[in-house]
Structure formats: C-alpha cells, structure tokens
Amino acid sequence: MLLEIDLQSEVPIYTQLVNAIVEGIARKRLLPGDALPSVRGLASDLGINLHTVNKAYQILKQEGYVQINRKQGVVVNPDSMPPADQPYRQRLAEQLRPFIADAICRGLTKEQFDELSRSVFEDMRREENSNVD
Amino acid sequence: MLLEIDLQSEVPIYTQLVNAIVEGIARKRLLPGDALPSVRGLASDLGINLHTVNKAYQILKQEGYVQINRKQGVVVNPDSMPPADQPYRQRLAEQLRPFIADAICRGLTKEQFDELSRSVFEDMRREENSNVD
Amino acid sequence: MLLEIDLQSEVPIYTQLVNAIVEGIARKRLLPGDALPSVRGLASDLGINLHTVNKAYQILKQEGYVQINRKQGVVVNPDSMPPADQPYRQRLAEQLRPFIADAICRGLTKEQFDELSRSVFEDMRREENSNVD
Amino acid sequence: MLLEIDLQSEVPIYTQLVNAIVEGIARKRLLPGDALPSVRGLASDLGINLHTVNKAYQILKQEGYVQINRKQGVVVNPDSMPPADQPYRQRLAEQLRPFIADAICRGLTKEQFDELSRSVFEDMRREENSNVD
DNA sequence: GTGGTCTAGACCACT
DNA sequence: GTGGTCTAGACCACA
Numbered sequence: 001m002l003l004e005i006d007l008q009s010e011v012p013i014y015t016q017l018v019n020a021i022v023e024g025i026a027r028k029r030l031l032p033g034d035a036l037p038s039v040r041g042l043a044s045d046l047g048i049n050l051h052t053v054n055k056a057y058q059i060l061k062q063e064g065y066v067q068i069n070r071k072q073g074v075v076v077n078p079d080s081m082p083p084a085d086q087p088y089r090q091r092l093a094e095q096l097r098p099f100i101a102d103a104i105c106r107g108l109t110k111e112q113f114d115e116l117s118r119s120v121f122e123d124m125r126r127e128e129n130s131n132v133d
Numbered sequence: 134m135l136l137e138i139d140l141q142s143e144v145p146i147y148t149q150l151v152n153a154i155v156e157g158i159a160r161k162r163l164l165p166g167d168a169l170p171s172v173r174g175l176a177s178d179l180g181i182n183l184h185t186v187n188k189a190y191q192i193l194k195q196e197g198y199v200q201i202n203r204k205q206g207v208v209v210n211p212d213s214m215p216p217a218d219q220p221y222r223q224r225l226a227e228q229l230r231p232f233i234a235d236a237i238c239r240g241l242t243k244e245q246f247d248e249l250s251r252s253v254f255e256d257m258r259r260e261e262n263s264n265v266d
Numbered sequence: 267m268l269l270e271i272d273l274q275s276e277v278p279i280y281t282q283l284v285n286a287i288v289e290g291i292a293r294k295r296l297l298p299g300d301a302l303p304s305v306r307g308l309a310s311d312l313g314i315n316l317h318t319v320n321k322a323y324q325i326l327k328q329e330g331y332v333q334i335n336r337k338q339g340v341v342v343n344p345d346s347m348p349p350a351d352q353p354y355r356q357r358l359a360e361q362l363r364p365f366i367a368d369a370i371c372r373g374l375t376k377e378q379f380d381e382l383s384r385s386v387f388e389d390m391r392r393e394e395n396s397n398v399d
Numbered sequence: 400m401l402l403e404i405d406l407q408s409e410v411p412i413y414t415q416l417v418n419a420i421v422e423g424i425a426r427k428r429l430l431p432g433d434a435l436p437s438v439r440g441l442a443s444d445l446g447i448n449l450h451t452v453n454k455a456y457q458i459l460k461q462e463g464y465v466q467i468n469r470k471q472g473v474v475v476n477p478d479s480m481p482p483a484d485q486p487y488r489q490r491l492a493e494q495l496r497p498f499i500a501d502a503i504c505r506g507l508t509k510e511q512f513d514e515l516s517r518s519v520f521e522d523m524r525r526e527e528n529s530n531v532d
Numbered sequence: 533g534t535g536g537t538c539t540a541g542a543c544c545a546c547t
Numbered sequence: 548g549t550g551g552t553c554t555a556g557a558c559c560a561c562a
Contacts, residue, residue, distance in 0.1 A: 012552060019231040026237040038534065049554050054535080062328075065238070069406045070561055073534055084239040092232065093253050098152040099225060100253045104159040105198070106217040110254050114247050120226055120233045121243050140335045145546065182547050278537065285497040292503040305550065315539050320550080331504070336546055339549055350505040359519055361498060364418040365491065366519045370425040371464070372483040376520050380513050386492055386499045387509050411561065448562050 005046050013048055017056035022065060025076060026124050033078040036066065138179050146181055150189035155198060158209060159257050166211040169199065271312050279314055283322035288331060291342060292390050299344035302332065404445050412447055416455035421464060424475060425523050432477040435465065 003020045005013055024030040036042070039057065043050040057074050060066045064082040068074050082088070103113055136153045138146055157163040169190070170178065176186045190207050193199045197215040201207050215221070236246055269286045271279055290296040302308070305323065309316040323340050326332045330348040334340050348354070369379055402419050404412055423429040435456070436444070442452045456473050459465045463481040467473050481487070502512055 014552085019234065022238060023230065023234040026234040040534085050535095051555095052553065055552090057535090067407045068535075070412070070534070071406060081238045081240065082235075084236070084241045084245070088239065089249060092236070093249055095232065096250055096253055097156065099228065100250060101152065101156040101159040101257060102215075103217070103225070104254070104257055105155060105214050106221065107214065108217045108222075110251060112217070113250065113254075116222060116226055117229055117233060117246065117250070118243060120229055121237070121246075124234060124237055140337060141333045146336070147546085185547065188546090280537085285500070288504060289496065289500040292500040304548080306548085316550095317540095318538065321537090323550090334550075336549070347504045347506065348501075350502070350507045350511070354505065355515060358498065358502070359515055362516055362519055363422065365494065366516060367418070367422040367425040367523060368481075369483070369491070370520070370523055371421060371480050372487065373480065374483045374488075376517060378483070379516065379520075382488060382492055383495055383499060383512065383516070384509060386495055387503070387512075390500060390503055413561085451562060454561095 003042070003046065005048070007048075013052050014056040014059070017053065018059050021056070021060060023124065025065065025081075027127050029127070030076050032076050032081075034076045035072055036074040036076070038073050136175070136179065138181065147185050147188040147192070150186065151192050154189070154193060156257065158198065158214075160260050162260065163209050165209050167209045168205055169207040169209070171206055269308070269312065271314070273314075279318050280322040280325070283319065284325050287322070287326060289390065291331065291347075293393050295393065296342050298342050300342045301338055302340040302342070304339050402441070402445065404447065413451050413455040413458070416452065417458050420455070420459060422523065424464065424480075426526050428526065429475050431475050433475045434471055435473040435475070437472055 003017065003024075005016050005020070007013065009016065011019075021030065021036070030036075036057070037045065039050050039053045043053045046053070057066065057068065061068050061074075064080070065077055066074050067077050100113070108116075136150065136157075138149050138153075140146070142149065144152075154163065154169065163169075169175075172183055172186045172190065176183045179186075190199065190201065194201050194207075197213070198210055199207050200210050233246070241249075269283065269290075271282050271286070273279065275282065277285075287296065287302070296302075302323070303311065305316050305319045309319045312319075323332065323334065327334050327340075330346070331343055332340050333343050366379070402416070404415050404419075406412070408415065410418075420429065420435065429435070435441075438449055438452045438456065442449045445452075456465065456467065460467050460473075463479070464476055465473050466476050499512070507515075
C-alpha cells in the first residue's frame, strides 16, 4: 500500500491521507480487516508528524472507515462501510454543486461530465480483480 | 440576485461568494454584461468585510468569470466564459476523485452517481427560460 | 463563567473541559448564542495548552453543543441542543449500567438511586432563574 | 457465566472485565463464595493477555468484591459486599453529574431519566429468581 | 510497541 | 485576533 503525499499542496496533509486511504479501500488495495500502518510508523515513513497521521486516522474512525483497537492498532472496518444513505447523498449533492455550476458555465454537457466521472470510476475499479499488492 | 452566506460553514466566506456567483451565472440569473453589486454594497448587505468581497471578485476575475472596470464596476464577462479545456478537465477529474472513491466505498453505483449529479444539473437549468429576477 | 480544572485528575483535561461547559449550559450560566472564551484565552487562563482547549471545543462542536465560526469564534449553539433521541437514550442506558450494577451489589435501592440523582438534578437547576453572572 | 469483551471499545479491557463481573454479581449469576475462572483460563478463553485479567481481579479485590486465595483461586466475597456508605454516594453523585448535565441540555426530564434507569435496574433483577446458569 | 494525552512553539488563512 | 494546521518531543495507559 503506497501512500503519496504532496507536502506543497494547499490540501491539508491529514486530508490527503484520508483521501488516499479511502481511495485505497475503493481500489480494494485495502480490504476489510487489513491493518493500517501504525501512527508512528506511517509518520516516519512519510516524514511527517505523528499527530498529523493520528488526525487522519481519527477522522477515518469517526466516519466509520476504520476501527482502532488496542491490540492490532488501526484496521479497515471488517464489519461495514459507511452507508450511502440520504444524509450522505444530500451532502454529496451539496458538495458537487460548485463543480457542476462551474461545468455548466464552461459549457460542459451532462454527458461530458458523466464521461469524465466514468473515467475516474473505471480507473479505480481497474485493479479490483488483480491485486497482488 | 440573492446571495446566501453561511457563517458557520467550514468553507471560507470568499469561497462561498465565488460559488454563489458562479452558480448565479450557471442558472442564468446573471447574464454576460450584468453588473455585480458593488464591493461596499455587497459587504454591508451580507454584514461581512470589504476584503472578503474583494477577494472573491479578484478570484472571479482571475478565472475569467468577470471583468473589473473603473466605470461600471464588476460585470459578468460579456465576451466569454472560462473554457472547458483539457487542463480544466484534468483538474476536475482530480477534484472528483475523493468523492468518487468515497461513493464506491459506500456502494453507490456509477448509475446512482449519475442520477444524483443529474438532479443537480437539472436543478440549475430549471430556471433557464424563466428569469425575471 | 468560571471553569475549574483539576490537573491531577485521571480524567483528561479536555474531558473535564467538555463536562464543565456542558454543565454550564445545563445550569444556564451559558445561554444559546453566548460566546465562549477564545482557545488561546482560555488556555492561558487555565494555564494549559491551546491544543487541549481546542480538542474540547472540537468535541463540543461535533456533539452539536457549540458552533465555531470565523467571526465570533466559538458560541453556544443558538439554534438547538443535541437531541434526546433513541440512540442517545440507548447510549446513556449503556453508560449507566456499570454504575447501577455497582449500586445493586452495594444494596442501594432504586429509590435511593433516584433520590441521589434528584439531588444532582436540583443542584443544577437551582440557579436557573437567578443568573447574574 | 458469559463474558463479552469488545476489543473495539474505548473502555479498557480490564475495566470491561470488572464491569462484567460486577454485573454478574448484581444479576446473581455469581453468588457469594462462587469461584471465578482462573486467570489463565479466562485469558485464553477471551484471547487476551494474562496481565489484563490479573489487573481486573486485583481491582475487584481492592474494592472488596472478591477474595483471592491460594487454594480456591478467586472467589466472590462470601462475607460482604462493598458498602453503600457516604463516600461511595458522594463519588457516585460526582460521576453522574456529567450524564445528568448532558441529559438536562437535551431536554430529558428527571422522570424520563428515572424511567430509563429503572429499565436498567429491572433488566438486572429480572433473573434474580431463575438462575440455573 | 500501540494509541492517548499534553506541552511549547510556529506559521498560515480568514475576517 | 480568531481558529486551523503542523512540528518536535515527552509521558502514560494498555496489552
């Protein structure tokens, strides 16, 4: 499991970490029950502070992506993923609004938007049946 | 043109302003050549700082959404909108990645994602032919 | 609004802070819309680190007790308090279990338990109509 | 005597153990003089560390719930239970404070609180006259 | 060795 | 001046 972080980005490091791990789960590089690196281990690997890693893990825990226990450390939630319920969908729609407004102004059609999002979907699912990692 | 700002939101006010104005253009409530409220007027209307409004307008100018003239003040760019070129699409795909990864984890299908984004598209286009505002 | 913290206690400082503020709201010393001290101000008043205060504020925000905005800092949620819904009641019952099991073993009757909890209730409500603070 | 441990919980395992055993006594599944499982046996049953079980037993001993003999191992105190004396009541009141403050903020009445605690009391006493376990 | 807590001190974004 | 982020380094509880 390779995590790439851009220290220059405006996106906070802990957010990049959260995104990278969620993407790892989506790509099935990380499977339910898999252990994540220890806070200190990952921090030193990435050359960042352990608090930054900890914050990312706490967010993932709060959202239901991982469990934190005293024995194994942090593991991908083996029981369930966060639900695609109504509150989530509403939040997602709200978050997509600025992107879609921008797209409309630029003359991007719904079909082009779908095509673009499809390329992202497919990119993530490409590896699903071929994980040697 | 109604602008709603949420002071509790984590999104910076100037970003909310930019988003609201871009959305106004997408909804065709704001047409090319239309004047935006003056910096002072908008700031006092919303009860926010002059600098905040100014920052939003500068960003809109830099992205090509508006022009700023000494005489007319700030007007929606009458000549063109920002383009849907390759760099833009790549940036958009990059920005959508975290949302799509999250959606995949939650079990949202591409079809459901499209359906959800369609509802946002349609919501914005509903008013296209009926703007007396 | 006086906040007392016991630095020697086994209870984490940020938990003590959360408890003290919730109790302040229960006692109506803190009313909806009231501003809480700034992170730095409270930290220096209490002689503790600003991160510790910040953690307490973040928890209160997450639970819905306060709002954090860029202008006024942290304020007691003016719109609503957390709900007494079913998940909350179940959680509360779960948390009371060890205390009640202990009480039963010691021979404390339900009536004595109610009496004891009443004294706590009344202590908190005593000030309700007399806050000069 | 069934002991359920939640490794994901924030509550330390030894505390969970203590709570579970006290609850077993309250439910009269464990009677004065009854032997508790051996440290080794319980640890391997639950898949946890010897030290953890030991710590729980030491706490129970210190509180007066059990006696530890060389011969019989750990037995529920046949002579007496911890008392419901004044120091205990004061401590209990202190521990209930955060819960009651929270309840008040959420609009839970004293009557609803009593009702909720009654359900816990009754749940524990339900089995009193029918323990074949 | 794991995460949890706390400190001291720094820089930045926002208003 | 506010909170948000990050660092460096420390001690402790838990297993």
